[in-house]
Amino acid sequence: MDTAFPLRFYSSASDASQTAAPSRRNRLESAGLWLRRHRRHIALMQWGVVVFYGALVVLPALLPLPSGDARLWNNLRLFAQFVFWGLWWPGVMLATIGLGRVWCGLFCPEGFLSELASRHGRGKTAPVWLKWHYWPFIAFVTTTIYGQLISVYQYAEAALLILGGSTLVAVLVGFLYGHDKRVWCRYLCPASGVFAVLAKIAPLHYKVDRAAWDNAGAEQPFNCPPLVDVRRMSSASDCHACARCAGQRDAVRLASRSPFVEILRLDIPARATDAYTLIFGVMGIATAAFQWTISPWFLNMKMTLATWLVEHEHYTLLDADAPPWWLLTHYPQVNDAFSWLDGALVLTYLLGGGVLLGALLLIAPHLAARLMRHPRLDWKRFALTLTPMGAASVILGLTMTTATQLRGEHLLLNGLPYLRVTLLGAGGIASLWLAFALIRQAGNVNRLRRIGAWCAMILPVALMTGLWGLAFFVW
Ligand code: SF4
Structure with missing residues (x-):
């Protein structure tokens, strides 16, 4: 080839x-x-x-x-x-x-x-x-x-x-x-x-x-x-x-x-560290970190386990007085203290949920690379086409805190849902366009394979869009 x-x-x-x-x-x-x-x-x-x-x-x-x-x-x-x-x-x-x-x-x-x-x-x-x-x-x-x-x-x-x-x-x-x-x-x-x-x-x-x-000519001294x-x-x-x-x-x-x-540009290396950071860090664990406080999945998990512990008279994990503030949130004066169970569940949700999300997101770049069968279009290159989606996701997540703080000051944020939809849409479209442009460069690859590779790259964009849609408009 x-x-x-x-x-x-x-x-x-x-x-x-x-x-x-x-x-x-x-x-x-x-x-x-x-x-x-x-x-x-x-x-x-x-x-x-x-x-x-x-x-x-x-x-x-x-x-x-x-x-x-x-x-x-x-x-x-x-x-x-x-x-x-x-x-x-x-x-x-x-x-x-x-x-x-x-x-x-x-x-x-x-x-x-x-x-x-x-x-x-x-x-x-x-x-x-x-x-x-x-x-x-x-x-x-x-x-x-x-x-x-x-x-x-x-x-x-x-x-x-x-x-x-x-x-x-x-x-x-x-x-x-x-x-x-x-x-x-x-x-x-x-x-x-x-x-x-x-x-x-x-x-x-x-x-x-x-x-x-x-x-x-002569070297000029400088420091990077x-x-x-x-x-x-x-x-x-x-x-x-x-x-x-x-x-x-x-x-x-x-x-x-x-x-x-x-x-x-295929002459600029696509590094595995960047691809993993994007997929598992920015889009996986960070998304879980932004969303766990509003996730009904987290709440259900907590209620189920807490009920089971009470029914079986295991109270140690429900103790919110024991953990120090530097290990788990502990501010009883404002009724905000994590029990050992809270801590274990947050850890599990962020690490387990983040890694699971990352693994799901990673399927598409691997699939697209296999379909393209080209040494210069590997999974890392396809993973990096999700950078705009990852950027949109991290901005959406971080500005959740901004919005909460401004609402606490009784500021009306009527335009926020439109901004969020626009940002999410822009990130998704830009990522899909990047995947399309990448595939288009390989003009000598079978047309069906190219279409299949691009369709595969729709999956991670749809997954992230769905997760943020749930967080903003359903939960
Ligand atoms: S950090 Fe960037 S701009 Fe600064 S010296 Fe190094 S290469 Fe140049």
Whole structure:
């Protein structure tokens, strides 16, 4: 079988910005160069973010729980809760989808502090075990589940434990490893894997002209903190969009691109880590984490087991006084305390339900790849066509918290169902279009097989649409 696809639509040459002469810089390219020239201003801004972030993580945890009539504009705990989970977290995801990993490169206080610690630390070489590609995925799953067990979206103590703890480890890793680098961000950060997936569909990226790089004269010193091999960089996944390489060797520039090009260009590797993070992390376990509180399946499971335990006089698992707050949610003063049974069920629902959902979602990419029978159209490439659907899903899930908080302030959100349907529809259509465009490139594969492969890819989109439809309009 001929493996040479006619990459007429998605070759690197299709990006119009590539042909621009260095002397005719467009605004984006100039913006990248401006950012590189203004490192000191960016550092100052990052210090500002550190102070703001530190205050919002630490101070609310020192205050008492809000009273019933407290509002987010007169209570620091509620205000911090809204800023972190209602605005910041969805905003960071949206920024990554729209602009690439600018949060990581220009704003993130954790990455900034880790790099600072690395500048003045031990400077050791990161050990091989620390560079295992799946640490960010494991860390994401662990923090997502742990966050739900201790109700990180609701309580400042839990936010301090998870966010503050993560920052301390980031600083420690920075102090130990690398010099002026972000070893933590590259190899360990729990959000890094998710950002790497979402950045694939960002319409902005730092574009490298390999020929210009190779033909450039003397080397100019520059530092890429997340240790990207800039010369060979073809994906926006690992780039933190910090602009420190903008203009390097007259070969790197901030440029626009089609948000689909990175998934459709077959010369850009489709990594298994990204595919698993998308399928099991972003779409599997994260969806279960967003939905368990409103799921009648969870409630039925809990009622059935609790009834059985009472009938058989096993009360230990129903004890909500024993678990400490850092293990399971424990705020009896506001009637919010998890029993051991609650904890076990949340763990089971998130891990079991998330893995089951991921496994179901994964069937279609494998099926499509088998039908296409082409070495360059493997299951990972098909799995990545679900990135827009995954992006829509994570935004829908995160903004559930925003909507709950705004409703608590008696704000009417009449347009919300339309927004949700639009976002879900856009994600689904974009994913199906990506699958179609991918299959279309293999013009030499039997027509029936191509139709079968595309039909297979409808299944995961329909499954996610159905789950969110249940959550928003049925449950
Ligand atoms: S490749 Fe490295 S230096 Fe260049 S923008 Fe990305 S993170 Fe910054």
